[in-house]
Amino acid sequence: MSTLQTTTLQGDAAAAPKQAVNSSRGGIMRRQLPEMLVGLGLLAAPFILPVVGMSPDLLTRILIWGLFGLGFDLLFGYTGLLSFGQAAFYGTGGFVTAYLLTSGVVSNLLLALLIGTVMASIAGLAIGYLTLRRTGIYFAMSTLAFGEMFYFLENSSFKEYTGGENGIAGVPPPELSLGFVNIHISSGWPMYWFVAIFFFVGYLIARRIVRSPFGTVLKAIRGNPKRATALGHSIQSYKLTVFVVASAYAGLAGGLLGVFQSYMPPDAFALDTSAQLVIQTVMGGAGTLLGPLLGATIWLYLYEGLQQLGDIGAYWKLILGIIFVILVTVFRHGVAGGILDFVRHRRARPLAADEEGSDRVAGALDIVPPLSSTQAGSPVLEARGVTKHYGGLKANTDINFTLREGELHGVIGPNGAGKSTFFAMLAGELATTSGKVFFRGKEITGIGVTEVCQLGMSKSYQINQLFEHLTVRENVMIPVLARLRGKYRNDMLRGLHSDELDSQVNAAIGMVDLTRQADTRVSDMSYGEKRRLEIGLALATGANVLLFDEPLAGLGPEERVLVVALLKSVREGRSMVIVEHDMDAMFELAERITVLYEGRKLAEGGPDEIRRNPDVQTAYLGGMDDESA
């Protein structure tokens, strides 16, 4: 294990690569462990599982659900989007494939499956576009409704293609023509192997997606979508993409179902199917990719097993329902999740230890170069006549503000002075009622946090906005990924790590002195450590202009001293605006201070000027010697 992670400054580049190569050789084996285990499992299953009474048909069915679930887990387990309408795509893929094969339009099996998958993806694009306009509860409700719509369409408008209530029977047994040889896949074990190949490939792809930069952004979206947006990612695009991917998996699984059964049932579109998928995934453990497979095993095995028990068999769904409720209430992460949690507790090292990342040395943290070259003292961030009125409420009126290159500028003011509103407009988050905000000469009034971040300005929040379920390293990756890749990039199949990514991440972690905790989950950290990470995220965007909203909020006296020192240490090459209530810290840090009062700019000047300014004193004190009326 490398000890180089203690180096935080411009490191010694020479020694690092050797060590990195050595451990990454061992690392490859460990990193591909799940793929190998799954592959082995698939190979061994036909020899082991029949002992416990699992037939090839059962196993094939489980695999089809598992494939269906791979896509759904990417959508729900990793991105946090709970869809109750995946059956729409399962059915679409299935019926398109079955129709093509039975009608003879397409006789090549693989081509038919491909077309089915593509059609399902197109449906996914359309439905995703509509339903992703809202989040959370609305999203779940509308996916459910649209899923039902497909069910009704199957039985009405498209009846002549789908056979309506009867489905499509007589799907020809699969035959693969590989040019020189025709392979007939009969039912039983050959079918199992056929489907297993699809599952394995699907699993490999899903694993790649999860471990790609794209996949890391998905995890951020699940953890804290607002912050992911603020750190420079266009999350709607990511959500829509993963929705389409999930629908592709669904479509392929549906196509395989028809081929497997030689029959495509209309209930593939039913709400029951979508529900079964959700239940299986939750039972097995969302966010593990194999959870749905495990859940399907439990569900189907239990179903078959309970049927044997005579009377109880009729109640299998009730029993499953009760188990499901218990699992959701008590074991929030399903069976697979529970196992992982258990393993995590027992290991000395954190499970998420990212050795490849920590081995790379930390260089200096890059700062986004300004769009136009500027000299010290020239204006970098300007607010001109900025006003915000909410109906009758005048939050800010006609504020002019200038941040100069390399400056550390403070903003203070009593409660109700309009600081947060002003800050939000300055950050490009909030549109003005009148007046404009300029960033290096370019107007940014209300263009939104993602754009602003990509331009080189970032904000750190008063209340920590972190990705609680990810490690420090993973947290810091999010802004760095946005800077290196822009607000959206479909790099699902790429590896996550690169020298550039890792050195930048390590540099940022080092700057806020969290190197020792790099692989600790945020939820396990102390408040002071979290606060430093909060600042670290803003720094990691590479911003050359930083806005700090009460960076000292909630910190004890010793921690305040540390953070003030940290803020001083990051000034090089950056311009900063700080809103704070801690006056001592403010006067220590700021070169220039703007005082807001009742929505207007009251005074501006150096710390000494402000201290002695009688208007400021009055604003804060309400005047000392006058008697009240």
Added chain:
Amino acid sequence: MSLLEIDRINSFYGDSHILFDVSMRVEEHEVVALLGRNGAGKSTTLKSLMGMVQVKSGTIRHRGVEIQHLPPYARAQLGIQLVPEERRVFGSISVQENLQLAAMTAEKPRSLDEIYATFPRLAERKRNRGKQLSGGEQQMLAIARAMIRNAEIIFLDEPFEGLAPLIVRDLISVCRQLADSGHTIVIVEQNVRAALALSDRSYIINNGHVVYEGTPKDLHENGDIIERYLGVKA
């Protein structure tokens, strides 16, 4: 035994530590002012007393009985009432309904007529919904809600913030009335002048710690304390 005894409470927003070993007392019929720069923890103190912010250690005693484990509604039923900083009048229901709601669980509520007599502006607007009121009217309503409950102890969190001087003057006299008629008041105000004019005693809070306790006279005599903790350093 004081009416309220606060002994070394530590309050948190999530895991953000805001109050550090804060201790104070409030005697019956007193008006106590909490002063300090904003962000110092004054509002948090009131919210902790009301049970709306988590107190992880320390005790709060009401007439000797510990109440730090009680939910807000139970403390309200004991006669403690918070008029929050954001006012939080219910925008979707009328002025009258706001008052009726407030009076529901009060032991000996004042009558609506009494309230309307004290706040003629509210009488005029009694059918208007909360969100149609101006800032000053909303503040009146918020205070009126505490009045109608006839709460023994009233916490006022920045009642004069953002209001025109004329309205502030009216509200100060309302507060004086409340104090004179036997209510105990704890007031948080950044407007030091107004707060000192009303109060018998004050505490200064800085960065989550209590740093000073004294009467207005004490504070007048020690002008530098005011500047040190409340204003800007000279």
Added chain:
Amino acid sequence: MPSMSLVFSQLFNGLSVGLLLALISTGLTIIYGTLGVINFAHGALFVVGAYAGYTTYALTGSFVLAVAGGSAVALAVGLVMERGLMRQYYSRPPEDQILVTFGIGIVLVEIVRGLYGGVSLSVAPPSWGTGIARIGSLIYPLYRLETLGIAAVTLLLLYFVLYRTSLGLIVRAGIEDSQMVNALGINVKRTFLVVFGIGAMAAGFAGVVNAPIVALTPDMGFRYLVDSFVVVVIGGVGSFPGAVVGGIIAGEILSLTAMINPQYSDVMLFAAMALVLIFRPQGLMGQEGRE
């Protein structure tokens, strides 16, 4: 071109279906507005009410008692649900709440299936509901007309409770700011219990009232669940007027399009939902950003 009397009768139908949907959706939307929980077991509560009503009817022969019985059982189940399970979920993310209510819904439906079997049952309309009504040239089943009346009256009753009683006042204030209601001395947890119970009762009540019109099967609830979701999306979450307006619109869409082509009526409803999602995502009467 359909005849005027057909149009009229479908309009009526739409109103009758719509008000019933409104009743179911009101329960759903109030529960969400106050508690922030979207109850995926709502359809199951509808079914529980219907079947409990069936049994009561079979035992007593009185339809009125059947309605009371069905509603009471649904109320009881709702109260047990809230007290036993939902309480622990208020601080958990919405997805967890959806999942657990969904699971409870399945359990409830399966219990019904276990008790009554899967074969469809029928409930005869009450003696004062058999036969036909004549309104001008319009011939309309009497019971359907009566359900229209019953639903309308019940909605008015709910309106009355919501806008004219103390409980309703607490609920309306609680939808806006339950923490402040708490600070004003009111035990909101108890209110939540009552609200959940009323919402459940409304679903069960609708189930019994609707029973003579349809064939009872344990799975019928899902249809109404989906439809009530559509209503809530169209009308706006957390809004009582939204549920009523949304319900009427949904009912009319279903009914009028059935006139043209019955196969498409459901699809048209979903298309309407799609339109709302595109042009006014917060619903016709919903509040912006209330997720």
